[in-house]
Amino acid sequence: MTGHPPAPPPEPASEDFPGRTAPHCTGLDELDAAVSRCCACPRLVAWREQVAGTRRAAFAAWEYWGRPVPGFGPADASLAVVGLAPAAHGGNRTGRMFTGDDSGAVLFAALHAVGLASQPMSTHRGDGLVLHGVRVTAPVHCAPPQNRPTPGERNTCRPWLARELSLLTGLRAVVVLGGFGWQALLPVLDAAGYRLPRPRPVFGHGAHVVLPGAGDRPELHLLGCYHPSRRNVFTRRLTFPMLVDVLGRAAGVSGLGPR
Template sequence: MNAPVPPAGNPAFPARTAPRCATLGALDRQVARCGACPRLVAWREEAAAAPRPAFRDEEYWARPVPGFGPPDAALAVVGLAPAAHGGNRTGRMFTGDDSGDVLFAALHAAGLASRPGSAHRDDGTVLHGVRLTAPVHCAPPQNRPTPAERDTCRPWLAAELALLPGLRAVVVLGGFGWQALLPVLAGAGWQIPRPRPAFGHGAHHVLTRADGGDALHLLGCYHPSRRNVFTGRLTPAMLRDVLARAARISGAGRGASGPAPCPE
């Protein structure tokens, strides 16, 4: 007999609950219930109680933000965590802030999103063959989750990727997401080279499986944060190039005809 799942506010809740979810819909519902990290729970609720003036008439989501995208996604985009007045407000990953505006414009240009912007979880935006997610599902203070919060949240990411059977490529936005993702991929059976692949914009590594399953393409991209975009460290063109490359490799996107051949 399976042991009972601890309450949603228990730190063991993600580890015990995530592997039991048989569909992305079930996983998303459980993610939104989670209260495993007290500091993050306090911060997401504090942000909702003190909205920015532009959002003072809106009701904040103020819960963990599930991933967004279809179950047949061949491409995943992994960020850092929701923004306090972005995803924490709208209830959709990468929606409602400057980073999301840049990302959705690039997704649309690559044929991966139905529109070049996303304002709210009910705005009708559709993703084509791509799933947006993060290693931490609650907005953290100063956009900096602790290692313990990252590790507590890890089972959600592991379960989410396991529920994408057609996954062929992952674009990781930033070094935090890169370091958080590698143990998840290793646990799922992909072989991580030693020394571990280093994060960098434009990095591209092909991970194989010991069981002979499909390879996974791991691509790095600077995070489309306001600072990175403002300073020119990441331009919209740079982001579009990485996403377009990932779409070609994975076969994701509107009108896609399947994954491109594995590069030599």
Template sequence: MAESVPAGPPPARSDVMFPAYHAPRCRDLAELDARVAGCRACPRLVEWREEVARTRRAAFRDQEYWGKPVPGFGAPDAALAIVGLAPAAHGGNRTGRMFTGDDSGDFLFAALHAVGLASQPTATHRGDGLELYGVRVSAPVHCAPPENKPTPTERDTCRPWLSAELDLLGPGLRTVLALGAFGWQALLPVLGAAGWQLPRPRPAFGHGAQLTLPANGSRQELHVLGSYHPSRRNTFTGRLTFAMLVALLSRAAGLAGLAGQGPATG
């Protein structure tokens, strides 16, 4: 699934070609995660994430922020991938782990725990004991963007990381859940470039949207689902309720063959 490997000498971490060069060359997720964390390819995002890490929010004044790109998190053999938007300025950009330390993550991990795909319902910091069962969480943009709005160029520059990540999950990947319209729109080109045939016109995003991409070569059939993003705006207004997300995660888990994967949640 990884994109073609550019030739030539390795670019510097601040070079726009850094992701495109290194992502397809990563041999495993540990190497990919290390490369992601060292990327400085998008100047606006580098400046913003580091400024946030320096100034900090008053509630977290005594904490040292991560302030770097945030790698994906979860099982290295995940059958279900969850693709969001980007790390939050005072969430993942602070804690160094996707969806950790903010309201969106609290909502998502509580729902994953409710369906037996997470070891606990909370995510506060790296090393808090959280484990995901058969699930990996990532994003098409790995740096916190100003106003949660990456530019199309930033999205495209970062895209090789997501392509390589899905590739490294291998043929065991059976389902991908996109959180929000941005995640949906960023994910489809990655899958299309990998050789899966996308419907035309491309399916519109919506909560509960689902398409099945036929098996292609060494890749098995892939189910793609959409969900409203568990942002504060969506959850506080009731556009996305906890029951809605639990139901969709249960469907995604079933399609991925993960029913009963984790321990009983009681």
């Protein structure tokens, strides 16, 4: 026999685990399982496990997820909602994106108001919540200290988001919650072949950019929305009607329409 033996599969703790694993995932279930095993960012691994071990008093009886949190929503979604990262005592506790924290309470209530969620609350996996035509995800899948991933952590995690969006073959629109998600998403779209305007579009609440189709993909609507963080909601920088308005417009251009 000639040639070299195949390279061994990457270890979950290796920095190149996302980059070598994500492109070979053939479906969202396979991708989600791979995401949940990732240990590529030592700082994030240490933090998520520390939080899961110490817990918050209000959740002392919980068995924390304490791993990377995969996206949530159906494979035929035509709309994606991209946030920042799981919350330490939200997704890092429950194991589902935007579930169990204040931001998620606002987001899922708004999705329900638009007709894209079966119920207005998301408290834990197995609570019966079903999303209609929308998938919720983030550019960083581990809870970061002080909700601030580093640029390096964002870049290491990027292949997961790139593959997730590529597997959503009917994707028509993306709502980006906050400037971090916006900046993380643009290189993903660029690499996927979408022609980004020059200069690159700037994030802002209500921003709406239409990207021409790439290959066999239709045009993509990119919409900006302030993140439904506790601070933004408390200061009324983002109100519930503002969030519902953006999600409603996204549903319209995604072909979902009112439900």
